[in-house]
Amino acid sequence: MNTNPRTIALCIALFLTSAFITYTVRTSHHTSSASWLPSLYTKNHDVPQHIINPPKVAYATFLAANTHENSKEDIPDEEDGYFVGTRVLAYQLLHSKTVGTNLSIPFLVLCTRDVKKSKRDQLKKDGATVILVEKLNADWVHPGSDRWRDVLAKLRLWQLTEYTKILFIDADMLVTKPLDGVFYDEATLTQATGTNPEKIHDDEGALPRTYMLATHGDLWGYDHPYPPDPSLDYLNCGFFVFTPSKVLFEYYMSLLKAPGKFDPGFPEQNLLNYAHRRDGNMAWKPLWYGWNVNWPTEKDWRGGAHSFHAKYWDGDPSHDPLLKAIWKEQRAEMEGYYRGREERGR
Template identity: 65%
Template sequence: MMANPKTIGLCIFLFLASALVTLSIKQTHHKTPFLPTTHRKGVKTTVTTTQQQILQTHKVAFATFLAANSNPDKKETDEESAAIDDADDGYFIATRTLAYTLLHSKSAGTNNSIDFLVLCTKDVTKRKRDRLKKDGATIIIVEGIKSDWVNAGIARWADMLAKLRLFQLIDYAKICYIDADTLVTAPLDGVFFDEATLTQATLPNPAEIKDDEAPLPRTYMFAAHADYWGYDHPFPPPADMSYLNCGFFVLTPSLVLFNYYMSVLNIPGRFDPSFMEQNLLNYAHRREGNMPWKPLWYGWNVNWATEKDWRGGGRSFHAKFWDGDPSHDPVLKGLWKEKRAEMEGFYRGRDGV
């Protein structure tokens, strides 16, 4: 029996309509993959047109933290430091290098005019804050956060709890925090679209709700990398590690979450205080808790980094490359020194000096 011509025509119409819708969706949302399809050095993570529009309408930022006491060997006065071009303050030089890389570098900078925030404690001198502002950074002066029972394991960590002020910056939808002692070799804009940075529903497990802690937010977002605890790690690294490193993470600011952290900080013994904010965040976002942290794509950042990680496709590397620590990878140290020289040349040319 012959099929009804109207039925055949309707089927053809529906097929063509479905194909057109599918093609439209692919062109709108999937022009290029979010993550690199290969991990060779020099491959860029592309951000699609739709993602660029999202970055323009949803405020995001890169951020770092700078404290005056982070360098115990600094000169007594700011004038003495200025006289030697701040050679005594590696963290300040590193912050300037990071600002240049993210804001101005042709090979590793943002392609989307993303803000770079520098959270400064009040004791960072006005001259240094003004220099960073001239470099293009947005300066945010923050109050310190103290607790009688939490003491820094190392003197330069004394103000690290102030990094938690990031969670109060609710004008931003997402912030990617990067320690100043980080070498960036490729664009990081795509980190804001990493699957781990999707908003998560807070879990309701009653066994993990503590009566002496403030209420948890209904939703949260906190994504990071594991701490590898040494240079002898594979790349890609193992995916089942549970202890996060606070040198690179992505967050959604939340006053409810900040208040929760402060309540935890006020409970002596609730977490190991030796690594201060890192151990507080590891407790708050423990894998078995109600707000487990999510692992970012391994290539965004590597701690305890080596040349192997760079050649494998890593995009940023955490180490104090300016100091004389012989354990630092010589190739990465050389790349950081090149980036610093590039930064200094850029600003000499721009400032006309």
């Protein structure tokens, strides 16, 4: 088959032009500064500038001194379930090779000031960032359990405005898969606050212009399907993602000044359920069901859930035996990890 001479000439011309451009770029004095590139992609391995400084996110939990039902005695640290649970959670999120963070996300522990110094020092040694907070109280708020007396202090989380997103996790949690991806869940996008006048009351503080609260509905028992019902309205505040906001914190404080605004049996949970009710101006958004399950069973674990909410350190016979065994293994792994680290440091 004969080849058109013009086609051959055109190919040669294009080749020579390409070679000339390549040679010019490589030998140009612009090569070292790369100023000929668009400014968005200069230096930093061509990473866009908006990725160079990613949003500041954190994991967080809460620890109070009063965590034992009708108990005023000083028990050993290693027998304090919530303290041990906090340590296991710190290990899982910060150090575990299988479920720990891959993004160097810090783990914050909000402690009321009466938490023993030995506990606070141990958590710092474990790698957690301990933040001392003042308690929050209201005369009309009487929790359904004495060990929930100080849980309103969790609302201090909304004062941590140096963070753009925080995942709060109760200390009684088992993590079996990484959680970093929760910060990219579509439910954690900033929402515009509604303006329905029927949902705005004179005895409540100003609403923020925007907000974000993403969580799961409470399953209220072990007999639930997996995936769970997505239409649940009552949020469980053992696992939620939010954006700190001073305006929103002050709004919560205004609710504490209005007796009867919510049922105080579950103080912080019912306050959040009122403030972020699904038919209100700041409705909570549902996270992907697999991030966390309350009232968990082996079925949820086999279904692929990432974390499970239950006090696996106690003797409650209703707890799933498989998940309890996994938590105990995690505790042993945590203790072995820190023991080995101490021996290496000698």
